[in-house]
Amino acid sequence: xxxxxxxxxxxxLFLNLIIFNVVFSWADSFSLSVLKPHFLSQxxxxxxxxxxxxFSFISACLFLLVFxxxxxxxxxxxxxxAAFGYILLIVRVTNINQFYLASVISGLVVPLFxxxxxxxxxxxxxxxxxxxxxxxxxxxxxxxxxIAPLAAGWLAEVNxxxxxxxxxxxxxxxxxxxxxxxxxxINYNLxxxxxxxxxxxxxxxxxxxxxxLAFGIIPIFSLHFISSPLYYGTxxxxxxxxxxxxxxxxxxxxxxxxKRLVFLYPVTILMALATFAFPLVTTKLVFWLILTGIIQxxxxxxxxxxxxxxxxxxxxxxxxxxxxELVLNVGRVLGFIVLAINFKLQTAPTYIFYFLGAVILxxxxxxxxxxxxxxxx
Numbered sequence: 001x002x003x004x005x006x007x008x009x010x011x012x013l014f015l016n017l018i019i020f021n022v023v024f025s026w027a028d029s030f031s032l033s034v035l036k037p038h039f040l041s042q043x044x045x046x047x048x049x050x051x052x053x054x055f056s057f058i059s060a061c062l063f064l065l066v067f068x069x070x071x072x073x074x075x076x077x078x079x080x081x082a083a084f085g086y087i088l089l090i091v092r093v094t095n096i097n098q099f100y101l102a103s104v105i106s107g108l109v110v111p112l113f114x115x116x117x118x119x120x121x122x123x124x125x126x127x128x129x130x131x132x133x134x135x136x137x138x139x140x141x142x143x144x145x146x147i148a149p150l151a152a153g154w155l156a157e158v159n160x161x162x163x164x165x166x167x168x169x170x171x172x173x174x175x176x177x178x179x180x181x182x183x184x185x186i187n188y189n190l191x192x193x194x195x196x197x198x199x200x201x202x203x204x205x206x207x208x209x210x211x212x213l214a215f216g217i218i219p220i221f222s223l224h225f226i227s228s229p230l231y232y233g234t235x236x237x238x239x240x241x242x243x244x245x246x247x248x249x250x251x252x253x254x255x256x257x258x259k260r261l262v263f264l265y266p267v268t269i270l271m272a273l274a275t276f277a278f279p280l281v282t283t284k285l286v287f288w289l290i291l292t293g294i295i296q297x298x299x300x301x302x303x304x305x306x307x308x309x310x311x312x313x314x315x316x317x318x319x320x321x322x323x324x325e326l327v328l329n330v331g332r333v334l335g336f337i338v339l340a341i342n343f344k345l346q347t348a349p350t351y352i353f354y355f356l357g358a359v360i361l362x363x364x365x366x367x368x369x370x371x372x373x374x375x376x377x
């Protein structure tokens with residue numbers, strides 16, 4: 001009877017957390033999905049948008065290096081304040097420094113929200129259900145992304161004022177829901193944290209570098225083809241559609257087999273091949289749609305399996321999750337620096353795709369080496 005009560009209580013806490021994530025994902029997706037066309041209409045160049053994204057990741061790194069102790073509820077509330085502050089700053093961009101300041105503030109949202117959320121999510125996840133639970137987590141944003149960008153695109157086509165007002169309301173609702181979440185303290189040490197994730201540090205760094213493609217190149221370069229808020233929102237919804245079903249199915253399957261590596265090898269190799277193909281499609285809309293759809297299908301699978309693999313090896317999420325986020329953001333900073341350099345060397349960058357393809361190809365190569373040769377020695 002006691003076991004059943006504990007189980008029911010745990011399920012209720014998990015359900016509250018999922019609802020919390022759904023509402024945040026809706027607010028985040030709705031507010032951000034049509035910002036790139038807005039920036040274009042405000043006179044910002046693609047190079048400036050890339051620098052803004054770079055500054056946001058630098059901001060995330062600095063936050064994680066400096067603020068190593070915070071409560072979960074406070075962290076979540078500050079993330080919503082930062083998200084709304086970002087919206088207020090970019091309603092009308094009058095100079096480039098204003099945009100860069102907004103980007104720095106937006107960089108705080110991810111570490112403030114997801115470090116605490118990931119810890120809470122996996123603390124409530126039974127160890128034998130890590131893959132399926134990870135699948136749920138990484139499916140929420142794509143599912144929400146089927147509707148939110150379409151709604152935002154349609155409203156922005158009428159008037160962007162609707163985006164700003166509704167974004168504020170959605171983040172206010174998420175702020176209110178924080179009171180229903182279990183509070184806990186996040187307190188980590190950089191040195192012991194880095195030692196604890198020694199087995200996966202290189203994989204996190206490679207992942208962060210490659211994510212330059214998913215978080216920067218695809219959403220920003222797509223402006224070459226799509227600049228209307230309605231069509232851009234539709235495109236974002238299309239990308240979400242590519243990753244909704246397979247994630248949950250394969251997450252459940254990986255739990256049954258308990259072998260994340262079986263999935264990580266083919267997924268990362270396919271990601272590398274798709275990345276190498278990008279220079280062939282940068283001027284062809286149909287092929288761009290196909291290839292970005294393939295990437296968007298593979299990304300959640302990769303995030304699901306790599307996160308499950310990380311939790312399997314490092315179950316002490318209170319210690320390791322903040323360091324994981326830090327290493328990922330360091331990788332993203334490095335990737336965007338290379339992208340910015342590529343813009344200086346080429347008017348239409350292509351070197352970056354070969355670099356990122358080689359980076360993600362190192363992932364299965366090092367994984368194979370570590371599991372075969374290092375394990376034997």
